Amino acid sequence: MFSPPSPSASHGDVVLQPNYFTSSIYVLALRDDFSALVLHFHEEFDKLQSSASLKPFALFKTVWLQMGWKWLHFKVFDARSRQAFLDVTLRIFLEGTAKTEAPFIRIVALFALYTFFYTQIKETSPPLHSVLNIPVPYDHYSALVTMHDSLTTTQFHVFEPHVRYVLSRLRQDHVFLVLPYSELGSMNPGTLPRELFAEDGLIFHDPTQKRKGRPAKKDKSKQARLALDELEGMLDQATTETRRDVNEAEYRQLKSALMLSPDGMSTEVLEQASGEVLNRLKEAQALADTSKSTNEAHGVFRVKQAMKDDSEKLGLLGFI
Structure with a gap:
């Protein structure tokens, strides 16, 4: 035994x-x-x-x-x-x-x-x-x-x-x-x-060096998580770019329709709105200007230049 x-x-x-x-x-x-x-x-x-x-x-x-x-x-x-x-x-x-x-x-x-x-x-x-x-x-x-x-x-x-x-x-x-x-x-x-x-x-x-043998469950889950995060990032980026293109195209279409419509804004209304925006910009510049510089702010200058060169009478809408 x-x-x-x-x-x-x-x-x-x-x-x-x-x-x-x-x-x-x-x-x-x-x-x-x-x-x-x-x-x-x-x-x-x-x-x-x-x-x-x-x-x-x-x-x-x-x-x-x-x-x-x-x-x-x-x-x-x-x-x-x-x-x-x-x-x-x-x-x-x-x-x-x-x-x-x-x-x-x-x-x-x-x-x-x-x-x-x-x-x-x-x-x-x-x-x-x-x-x-x-x-x-x-x-x-x-x-x-x-x-x-x-x-x-x-x-x-x-x-x-x-x-x-x-x-x-x-x-x-x-x-x-x-x-x-x-x-x-x-x-x-x-x-x-x-x-x-x-x-x-x-x-x-x-x-570039990998472990020998089959990958462990922990490594598999980590790789799957990284792949999923990468895929979600790519989808978010594609969605953001598509949304930006759609929004811009939609805005330009609505803008053209508004200006061509018989019931659209008149030239006087656009000029008045542009003038009010320019005055508000000047007031804001005066409050923020602590250096007592005689040069005009870049934003105010651009608005003035746009209103001066406004051949289509679009006012500030000519900016965008």
């Missing part, structure tokens, strides 16, 4: 998925933390800048440990997720070394890149996944390996030997995996963050 199946007592482990680390949830938070690291290191450096015993990299390691960056390696242990975690984190540090950044930010980013890479957890049982290379586009790599040449000013001269050593160590260990130029889209993913977090879930940064 076999025992009946029973539910397992051990539950599955909760694992962060790789797309968590390429999403805005992690990328934006890490960028903010890196900015805080730069600010804190800058404050500590200013305090000891005049000291003869200043050691920039030792000071950086102290700040790194004080802010708890040493615990970042324990973020995730699953191999697939850890690969994405290490790649994205190193790439964020690599972004800070770009030639367009300020020299101080480039220095801190290089120190962070070096420290994070060489403090990967390797001698464990079971072993944790680690990376052996840092992908970098060729144009970025060319500017990075010559960073020490730009630290010639008095303010950054103290960093020059440390930057030179860090770069030489990274090149000696063949850490950099040189890729084609950035403009060719050699990095994967192309941009960070790749996924943007919204209240109703993750949305892809690339609008």
Whole structure:
């Protein structure tokens, strides 16, 4: 006799998925933390800048440990997720070394890149996944390996030997995996963050990129709602344009019928009405004229000109 199946007592482990680390949830938070690291290191450096015993990299390691960056390696242990975690984190540090950044930010980013890479957890049982290379586009790599040449000013001269050593160590260990130029889209993913977090879930940064598999009911309803709204907008626009054309044609037809009718308005009535409108415009202009300008208002001038050039004796009806 076999025992009946029973539910397992051990539950599955909760694992962060790789797309968590390429999403805005992690990328934006890490960028903010890196900015805080730069600010804190800058404050500590200013305090000891005049000291003869200043050691920039030792000071950086102290700040790194004080802010708890040493615990970042324990973020995730699953191999697939850890690969994405290490790649994205190193790439964020690599972004800070770009030639367009300020020299101080480039220095801190290089120190962070070096420290994070060489403090990967390797001698464990079971072993944790680690990376052996840092992908970098060729144009970025060319500017990075010559960073020490730009630290010639008095303010950054103290960093020059440390930057030179860090770069030489990274090149000696063949850490950099040189890729084609950035403009060719050699990095994967192309941009960070790749996924943007919204209240109703993750949305892809690339609008042309679609999820795999069948669309969910929620996506179907959203697409149907958008299509319906677009259709209603097109109908409203068409109705408005048609109504405008019909109203204008109807008005011109009624106007012609009124002027040609034997019982229509006489010329004297039209002239009297036009004169009253002109007088009211002048009164309104006098009340609104606070600059005491001698120039007549544009509206009053147009009415006068229309009455002067009124060959058909239509008065203000000649306007419209």
